[in-house]
Amino acid sequence: MKLTILGSGDAFSSGGRLPSCYALESGDERILIDCGPAILTALKKQGLSGNLYSHIVLSHLHGDHFAGLPFFLIDAMFPAMRTEPLTLVGPPGLELRLRLAFELFYPRLISVKRKFELRFFEIDKEAPVDIAGFSVTAYEVDHFSGSPSYALRFENGEKIFAFSGDSGWTDNLIRAGRGADLYLMECYQYDLDLPMHLTYKRIECESSAIGAKKIMLTHMADEMLAKRNLVDANRFLIADDGMIVHI
Ligand SMILES: [Zn+2]
Ligand SMILES: [Zn+2]
Secondary structure, three states, rough: EEEEEEOOOOOOOHOOOOOOOOEEEEEEEEEOOOOOOOHHHHHHHHHOOHOOHHHHOOOOOOOOHHHHHHHHHHHOOEEEEEOOOOOEOOOOOHHHHHHHHHHHHOOOOHHHOOOOOEEEEEEOOOEEEEOEEEEEEEEEEEOOOOOOEEEEEOOOOEEEEEEEOOOOOOOOOHHHHOOOOEEEEEOOEEEOOOOOOOHHHHHHHHHHHHHHHHHHHEEEEEEEOHHHHHHOOOOOEEEOOOOOEOO
């Protein structure tokens, strides 16, 4: 598997980082995970086209994780001239929320005839599904977004990649990332406990229970970024926009 960090930022683009977006590849299969509002900037900065990706899998329906979809779609409809089907994968409520957002941003474009098929696949928690060669399992986490919020586990038969999405601490974060080769975890604060988000101190404390081979920290606020030199570099990686990780 190969992971490209397209956007490692939080909702505020702390540190100038682009909001949440990652690309995951296995063999010829390529998917996006999350689709933050700067998705087109994130892709084009890396010289990538949205047409490379068959699926976009969303952890949850907060703007910093899914508001890029209308932009991704208009790019696919016009300059990128997409012809291959695109499947949007995410929590129940995804299709309605996307249709509402698209209509607000670009009225009537959702019903304009497209040269590609747009599919929706709303996944239930703890029911593994096959997506572009990955077995994907969603675990519900503690993060209000108007729909269930998920941590996601991707397996390709050889390696395991997991992504926490956004969440306050819940033992489901252990289940999602248990034994993963790489676990990408939101690390919003260093030690300031807030509802709905994680701290470095909590991740450090739970890391042996998770048992992931590597944990990579992402979605960091200014306070966490200012303390990144306190992170134990032997145990944790820190995501940066543009970084590529071979899993
Ligand atoms: Zn977020
Ligand atoms: Zn969120």
